[in-house]
Amino acid sequence: xxxxxxxxxxxxxxxxxxxxxxxxxxxxxxxxxxxxxxxxxxxxxxxxxxxxxxxxxxxxxxxxxxxxxxxxxxxxxxxxxxxxxxxxxxxxxxxxxxxxxxxxxxxxxxxxxxxxxxxxxxxxxxxxxxxxxxxxxxxxxxxxxxxxxxxxxxxxxxxxxxxxxxxxxxxxxxxxxxxxxxxxxxxxxxxxxxxxxxxxxxxxxxxxxxxxxxxxxxxxxxxxxxxxxxxxxxxxxxxxxxxxxxxxxxxxxxxxxxxxxxxxxxxxxxxxxxxxxxxxxxxxxxxxxxxxxxxxxxxxxxxxxxxxxxxxxxxxxxxxxxxxxxxxxxxxxxxxxxxxxxxxxxxx
Amino acid sequence: xxxxxxxxxxxxxxxxxxxxxxxxxxxxxxxxxxxxxxxxxxxxxxxxxxxxxxxxxxxxxxxxxxxxxxxxxxxxxxxxxxxxxxxxxxxxxxxxxxxxxxxxxxxxxxxxxxxxxxxxxxxxxxxxxxxxxxxxxxxxxxxxxxxxxxxxxxxxxxxxxxxxxxxxxxxxxxxxxxxxxxxxxxxxxxxxxxxxxxxxxxxxxxxxxxxxxxxxxxxxxxxxxxxxxxxxxxxxxxxxxxxxxxxxxxxxxxxxxxxxxxxxxxxxxxxxxxxxxxxxxxxxxxxxxxxxxxxxxxxxxxxxxxxxxxxxxxxxxxxxxxxxxxxxxxxxxx
Numbered sequence: 001x002x003x004x005x006x007x008x009x010x011x012x013x014x015x016x017x018x019x020x021x022x023x024x025x026x027x028x029x030x031x032x033x034x035x036x037x038x039x040x041x042x043x044x045x046x047x048x049x050x051x052x053x054x055x056x057x058x059x060x061x062x063x064x065x066x067x068x069x070x071x072x073x074x075x076x077x078x079x080x081x082x083x084x085x086x087x088x089x090x091x092x093x094x095x096x097x098x099x100x101x102x103x104x105x106x107x108x109x110x111x112x113x114x115x116x117x118x119x120x121x122x123x124x125x126x127x128x129x130x131x132x133x134x135x136x137x138x139x140x141x142x143x144x145x146x147x148x149x150x151x152x153x154x155x156x157x158x159x160x161x162x163x164x165x166x167x168x169x170x171x172x173x174x175x176x177x178x179x180x181x182x183x184x185x186x187x188x189x190x191x192x193x194x195x196x197x198x199x200x201x202x203x204x205x206x207x208x209x210x211x212x213x214x215x216x217x218x219x220x221x222x223x224x225x226x227x228x229x230x231x232x233x234x235x236x237x238x239x240x241x242x243x244x245x246x247x248x249x250x251x252x253x254x255x256x257x258x259x260x261x262x263x264x265x266x267x268x269x270x271x272x273x274x275x276x277x278x279x280x281x282x283x284x285x286x287x288x289x290x291x292x293x294x295x296x297x298x299x300x301x302x303x304x305x306x307x308x309x310x311x312x313x314x315x316x317x318x319x320x321x322x323x324x325x326x327x328x329x330x331x332x333x334x335x336x337x338x339x340x341x342x343x344x345x346x347x348x
Numbered sequence: 349x350x351x352x353x354x355x356x357x358x359x360x361x362x363x364x365x366x367x368x369x370x371x372x373x374x375x376x377x378x379x380x381x382x383x384x385x386x387x388x389x390x391x392x393x394x395x396x397x398x399x400x401x402x403x404x405x406x407x408x409x410x411x412x413x414x415x416x417x418x419x420x421x422x423x424x425x426x427x428x429x430x431x432x433x434x435x436x437x438x439x440x441x442x443x444x445x446x447x448x449x450x451x452x453x454x455x456x457x458x459x460x461x462x463x464x465x466x467x468x469x470x471x472x473x474x475x476x477x478x479x480x481x482x483x484x485x486x487x488x489x490x491x492x493x494x495x496x497x498x499x500x501x502x503x504x505x506x507x508x509x510x511x512x513x514x515x516x517x518x519x520x521x522x523x524x525x526x527x528x529x530x531x532x533x534x535x536x537x538x539x540x541x542x543x544x545x546x547x548x549x550x551x552x553x554x555x556x557x558x559x560x561x562x563x564x565x566x567x568x569x570x571x572x573x574x575x576x577x578x579x580x581x582x583x584x585x586x587x588x589x590x591x592x593x594x595x596x597x598x599x600x601x602x603x604x605x606x607x608x609x610x611x612x613x614x615x616x617x618x619x620x621x622x623x624x625x626x627x628x629x630x631x632x633x634x635x636x637x638x639x640x641x642x643x644x645x646x647x648x649x650x651x652x653x654x655x656x657x658x659x660x661x662x663x664x665x666x667x668x669x670x671x672x673x674x675x676x677x678x679x680x681x682x
Contacts, residue, residue, distance in 0.1 A: 053490065053508065067470075067490075077490050077510070079530035101535070101556075102576050105599040105615060111448070112600070113474075113512045113526070114558055119535055131533035136597065137615050145576050163473075163512075163532050170533040182536070185529075 032094040032193040033151050033202035033235040035130060035171045036083060036158075037313060044168065045075045045082045047187035053077070059189035079185035080129070080172035087167045088139065088157040090313070091130050092202055093149040094171070094188075097122040102145060104136025108159040115162020116140050118155045127183055131170040134159030150245040152202030152236050153312045203309050204234035207321040208285055215326040218294035219333050223263045226325060227276075227289040230307065233319070238280040238309075245309045247275045249288040252306035252317055253324075261303050261327060263291025272305060294329040301327045394501035399462025409458035413439050416657045416666045419641040420675040421648070423655075423668045430456065433474055434514075436481035437642070437676035441498055443475040443484055455486060457498040465501040469494065473531075476678060478517040485515035485523055491531040493523075493542070507542060513559055516678045520544070524551070524560045524568065539570055539583075551583055561603040562678065569603035580610055592622055600637055602680065604644030609660060611638035611647055619649050621660065632662045639673075639680035648674050 034041075050057035056064040058074035069075035087108065097120035104116050116133040118141065133156045134140025140161075142154045149155060160167045173193065174183035210228035218224050228249070232238055238247040249272045251259045258269040266272055272290035280286035292303070304324040307315040317323070402408040410425035420439040424432050433443040433455075446454045453472030457465040471489010477498070478484070484496040486503075491510025496503040510531050516524040521544035528534035539551040539560040551560065556573040563569055568583045569591065580592040580603060592610050594601065598620070601612040610622040611632070619632040632638075635649030635656060646665055648657050657666040657674075673680070 053492075077530070078532065080533055101573075103573055105578070105597040107615065114534060114537075114599075117533070117535055129533060129535050131535070135615060162534075172530075172533055172535075182529075 031124070032128075032173070032188060033092070035092050035094045035128070035155075036085065036169060037090050037092060037152075037201055037203070037316075038085060039201050039204070039316070039319070041083050041085050041089075043072060043081060043189075044084050045069065045071070045078055046073060046189050047081060047185060048074050048076055048078045049187055049190060051077065059187055061190070080131070080170045081187075081189060082168050082170055084166060084168040085158050087159060088134055089167075089169075090154055091118075091133065091156045091158055091169055092313070093120060093151055093153045093155050094128045094173075095120075095122045095124075095126075095151045097128070097149055099143045099145050099147045099149060099155070100127070102136075102141050102143065104133070104141035106135060106161040108134040108138045108140060108161060109164075109167075110135075110161050111164065112162060115164065116156075116159060118143060120149065120155070125176055126186075127174040129170075129172040129174060130156060131172065132159055132161050132164045132168060133157060135161065150309075150312060152234075152245060152309060202234050202236045203307075203313060203315050204232075205230040205307050205315055205320050206233045207231075207323055210325075215300075215328050216292055217328045217330055217332075218261075218292055220294045220296075220298060220329050220331055223291045223293040225289060226292055227287055228305075228323065229285050229287045230320065231285050232280045232282050235282060236309075237282065238275055238277075238286055240275045240278055245312045247280075247286070248308050248310055249273050249290065249305050250308050251304065252314075253304040255306070255314065259303055260296045261292045261294070261301075263293040265291045292325065292327060294327075296329050298329050298331060301329065303327060393468045394503075395464075395466040396501065397464040397466065402462060402464055407464070408462060409442070409444065409456065409464060410462075411440075411442055411458060411460050414666055414668075414672075416674075417641070417646050417659070418643055419646055419657075421657055421666060421668070421672055422675060423670055423672040424458070425670055426458075432671045432673050434476050434484070434680075435673035435675050435677065436477040436498075437479055438481055439675035441477065441481055442673065443477065443486075443498070445472045445475075448473060453489065455496065457484065457496070457501070459498075465498065467496060467501045467503060469503075473512075474514045476515045476517055476523075478521070479519045479676075483517075485517050487511055487513075487515060489531065491528065493525065506546065507548075512537065514678070514680060516560060516562060518562055524562065526557060526560070539568065552588070558599075559601060562605065563603075563607045564605045565607075567607070569607055571601040571603070578612075582607055591624060592627065594622070602638050602640055602647075604640040604647075605642060606644045609640065609644060609647075611640065613638065619658075621647075621662070623660075630662060632658055637680065639677050641674045642676035642678070646674075648672065648677070648680075 046059040048056045054067040056074050067076045100121045101119040106116050117131045120128045140157050142156050158169050173186050173188045175186045177184045208229040251257050251270045256270040262269045273288050276287040302324045306317045412423040414421040422435045422439050430444045435442050440460045442458045444456045455467045455469050455472050469488050473487045475486045484498050486494040493507035494503050495506045511525045512528045513526040523542040526537050527540045529536035537557045539557045541549045554572045559571040561569045570581050570583050572579050578594040578598045582589045597615050598612040608624050614620050618634040619638050621630045621632050635651045637650045639648045654669040655672040
């Protein structure tokens with residue numbers, strides 16, 4: 001039987017209620033994604049919105065008249081948001097943009113005044129900075145100056161270069177200040193730039209349902225149609241028209257293997273289909289419809305699939321409930337899916 | 349009165365005769381800092397130790413001078429993980445950090461007679477002696493600039509910054525500094541000059557400067573990052589002339605005072621030396637953190653826990669098993 005693990009969302013909902021109470025009724029701008037993929041990463045320090053020494057204003061609006069760090073909130077004069085993560089963790093673009101500067105010459109863990117970074121320019125006029133990255137030689141820089149990137153696209157890997165006392169990503173959002181004639185740090189958390197607050201990973205999905213949750217019985221040499229629906233649990237809208245980040249259902253375990261069940265409607269032997277819908281916003285449900293052809297010897301099989309944002313990244317397969325389709329290739333005519341809903345062995 | 353002249357110090361040092369054991373006072377001071385009772389706007393405590401005090405508490409710092417060509421090399425024998433920040437031009441004093449960047453940072457000025465001045469400076473990051481060794485420019489963890497009297501430990505904050513890198517005092521009492529967007533993630537950094545009167549004047553209009561070195565003719569050599577590359581330029585009063593466009597991956601770039609030699613690290617390849625004119629690049633072997641002698645005729649590199657003084661042809665002039673600094677060298681990163 002296909003594993004249909006549904007992930008609970010109660011704790012996240014509670015967190016949002018609590019945070020909403022702190023933040024008041026400000027609407028989420030919701031146009032950036034968190035700059036990493038690992039859902040286990042949490043904030044260690046946010047932006048200090050009070051630039052006076054020994055006075056701090058954290059992202060929840062709480063003020064502190066001191067100069068000591070407050071874990072999970074802020075430290076004095078901090079211009080970014082810090083996310084501790086293991087060395088060489090994936091770092092992603094927070095929004096579609098263009099790479100305008102990179103530095104990758106410093107050692108991955110080299111302490112000093114300056115470190116490795118990627119700087120992006122976005123169409124809304126803002127910039128985002130990804131600091132303390134690993135060295136270019138160590139894979140810390142995944143982009144080049146002038147390259148366009150999509151939200152959620154890998155731009156580098158984390159390190160501890162520069163003024164750094166433990167591996168983390170320093171993410172900074174910058175907005176042009178006419179008064180200062182410079183880009184100045186703004187607080188993405190206080191502005192609620194993320195879909196959920198304080199954040200949601202860019203590409204994530206949760207299993208909803210499929211056309212046949214049991215075993216698909218396919219007559220040898222014939223093709224049946226299968227569909228599956230996933231809820232967009234990430235921060236980015238899924239689009240089928242995108243050149244980078246187009247969401248597809250592709251073979252998994254191993255990734256991108258040529259499927260023996262690929263039907264004629266598959267874009268390739270490893271991509272079963274792209275998203276049926278033109279777009280699916282966060283929390284919406286997207287459907288993926290594809291054929292399965294009984295081309296193998298008679299027997300019982302399983303074919304495993306994962307979602308992918310093309311040229312960006314694979315989704316977390318575990319968070320899709322470990323999705324796969326059980327398949328029986330038979331010499332008998334195929335039965336309709338309604339008759340087999342809970343049957344492991346076909347009878348027709 | 350200029351704050352830089354040090355006549356209006358906000359906090360006096362402790363009386364000369366006051367001697368408190370490190371074992372008792374320093375932990376208390378650190379604890380107070382940790383819980384935020386002590387203001388971080390000023391050095392919270394100053395300790396003066398005689399050579400005998402230091403010996404009794406196991407904190408003795410030995411300064412061992414060596415002659416290397418026309419320069420003086422000061423080998424520093426220090427307890428624990430102390431990091432050498434700067435050596436005075438006369439080779440008689442050294443500034444050390446017990447640890448870099450930590451909330452409990454302590455600056456120690458070690459004198460040739462074995463005495464010490466210890467000043468608590470949260471987040472202590474770097475330091476540079478004035479040309480006459482009468483004062484010390486120090487940056488703390490939030491990029492604030494301090495002027496410290498190395499004889500008494502008296503200190504005053506003379507700039508909120510944030511500044512980064514090693515402050516470079518000039519003979520006229522001014523300072524070359526890197527004014528940065530933030531201490532932790534400086535994607536924007538410009539060389540500025542802080543005059544003895546406290547006026548801040550931009551030296552460049554660059555997006556990201558990494559270091560500045562005064563040249564003997566009064567110009568400034570500026571190392572900057574531009575479009576993914578590292579450039580070295582001579583900045584005059586009205587122009588900026590390109591000296592070198594370094595290969596990708598070059599970092600910790602230093603420029604000799606004559607502007608004719610540029611040394612840098614290259615990931616995995618050690619130290620490179622570029623001669624001008626001609627742009628001839630030579631591999632000087634393993635090492636890190638190159639630093640030119642004041643006269644530019646030799647340079648010091650870190651090798652393991654010690655150092656090696658090298659001639660410009662790469663030959664080894666001296667080796668120390670401990671950290672060491674060249675007297676009067678400026679702008680070298682800790």
